[in-house]
Amino acid sequence: MTHPALESILALARALISRASITPADAGCQDLVGERLAAHGFELEPMPFGKVSNLWATHGDGSPVMVFAGHTDIVPPGPREAWHGDPFTPLIRGGRLFGRGAADMKGGLAAMVEAACSFVRAHPEHPGTLAFLVTSDEEGTARDGTRRVVETLLERGLSPAYCLLGEPSSATRAGDEIRIGRRGSLSGRITVTGTQGHVAYPDRADNALHRLLAVLADLLAMHRPEGDPAFPPLAFQVANLEAGTGAANVIPGRATAQFNFRYPPPLDPGLLRCRVETICARHAPRYTLTWDEGGRPFLSPPGALRAALRAAIKATTGAYPRLSTGGGTSDGRFIAPTGAEIIELGPVRDSIHQANEWVSLHDLALLGRLYTDLLERLLGTTTPPG
Ligand SMILES: [Zn+2]
Numbered sequence: 001m002t003h004p005a006l007e008s009i010l011a012l013a014r015a016l017i018s019r020a021s022i023t024p025a026d027a028g029c030q031d032l033v034g035e036r037l038a039a040h041g042f043e044l045e046p047m048p049f050g051k052v053s054n055l056w057a058t059h060g061d062g063s064p065v066m067v068f069a070g071h072t073d074i075v076p077p078g079p080r081e082a083w084h085g086d087p088f089t090p091l092i093r094g095g096r097l098f099g100r101g102a103a104d105m106k107g108g109l110a111a112m113v114e115a116a117c118s119f120v121r122a123h124p125e126h127p128g129t130l131a132f133l134v135t136s137d138e139e140g141t142a143r144d145g146t147r148r149v150v151e152t153l154l155e156r157g158l159s160p161a162y163c164l165l166g167e168p169s170s171a172t173r174a175g176d177e178i179r180i181g182r183r184g185s186l187s188g189r190i191t192v193t194g195t196q197g198h199v200a201y202p203d204r205a206d207n208a209l210h211r212l213l214a215v216l217a218d219l220l221a222m223h224r225p226e227g228d229p230a231f232p233p234l235a236f237q238v239a240n241l242e243a244g245t246g247a248a249n250v251i252p253g254r255a256t257a258q259f260n261f262r263y264p265p266p267l268d269p270g271l272l273r274c275r276v277e278t279i280c281a282r283h284a285p286r287y288t289l290t291w292d293e294g295g296r297p298f299l300s301p302p303g304a305l306r307a308a309l310r311a312a313i314k315a316t317t318g319a320y321p322r323l324s325t326g327g328g329t330s331d332g333r334f335i336a337p338t339g340a341e342i343i344e345l346g347p348v349r350d351s352i353h354q355a356n357e358w359v360s361l362h363d364l365a366l367l368g369r370l371y372t373d374l375l376e377r378l379l380g381t382t383t384p385p386g
Pocket residue numbers: 071104105138167168
């Protein structure tokens with residue numbers, strides 16, 4: 001069994017970074033990925049929805065279906081002065097590849113593609129299906145990306161058994177930490193209405209900001225119910241606050257706050273919304289609340305994918321990975337309802353969404369090796385694991 005060469009992973013990663021695919025643009029990245037896969041016998045099926053490019057690619061047929069999932073879109077680079085060089089001109093320095101998307105997640109995507117190519121070269125007749133689900137809508141609204149592709153696959157009666165996302169999961173070296181679940185995310189916006197007036201005549205006004213501050217104080221002091229011990233506890237953050245006219249002598253008649261919950265299972269958005277409503281009603285006779293549900297929590301149960309990946313990591317690095325459920329949301333939330341076992345393994349996450357984003361060359365080579373070993377263990381034998 002040969003592992004992909006670092007040179008081939010690097011060549012694809014650099015070509016992907018050179019394309020400024022700011023979400024939801026794909027900027028030709030999926031053509032590059034598709035060319036590489038097609039040259040190794042994968043069948044390509046582009047699945048565009050609206051402005052979003054998605055690629056579904058398969059090799060082999062039948063079960064089990066093992067999916068490598070990822071995204072080609074990136075977050076904007078931010079102020080150029082913060083970068084040592086152009087964010088879209090890949091630069092190798094000190095054993096690292098720099099550029100927007102290097103870690104999140106063009107590096108991981110390149111390693112997955114090259115690992116899959118190595119694997120099908122060695123096992124052209126492997127059992128089951130090896131698939132890629134690549135979207136350009138992970139960093140944005142995530143409406144027309146993975147979610148829509150999964151809906152389409154389910155309509156066809158196709159449900160993946162295993163899914164590996166190459167998102168940046170690692171702490172200090174690729175494979176030291178893998179993600180087996182993610183917290184849920186719920187954002188809300190409270191607007192409290194009072195009566196505007198002169199600060200010298202508070203009896204003729206009703207300070208909306210004072211009421212809102214009382215609401216927020218109660219939310220911050222709210223009892224944190226126990227969640228699944230595999231997850232970090234419920235977290236609450238106020239993100240934005242707006243009130244006042246800018247003048248020092250006017251009592252604000254309106255005040256707005258935006259906030260977010262990150263919650264573990266078995267908590268659910270209904271319970272959180274109910275608690276917030278109760279607190280709002282206690283302090284503000286006139287308020288409106290709007291909600292934006294970012295994603296439900298999921299926890300992938302232990303199974304053949306986890307066992308194979310842990311064994312591959314132990315064999316290559318000498319240590320088993322830590323199992324984590326931290327971090328933000330990922331497209332795993334859209335794949336979880338299919339019942340697939342889902343794990344995230346990718347490069348070190350230190351620099352994601354920052355200026356001078358990087359991935360280490362060592363991690364790229366190591367990921368290529370780990371992904372190939374994983375495929376060898378899952379689909380490399382004539383009898384696929386149950
Ligand atoms: Zn990502």
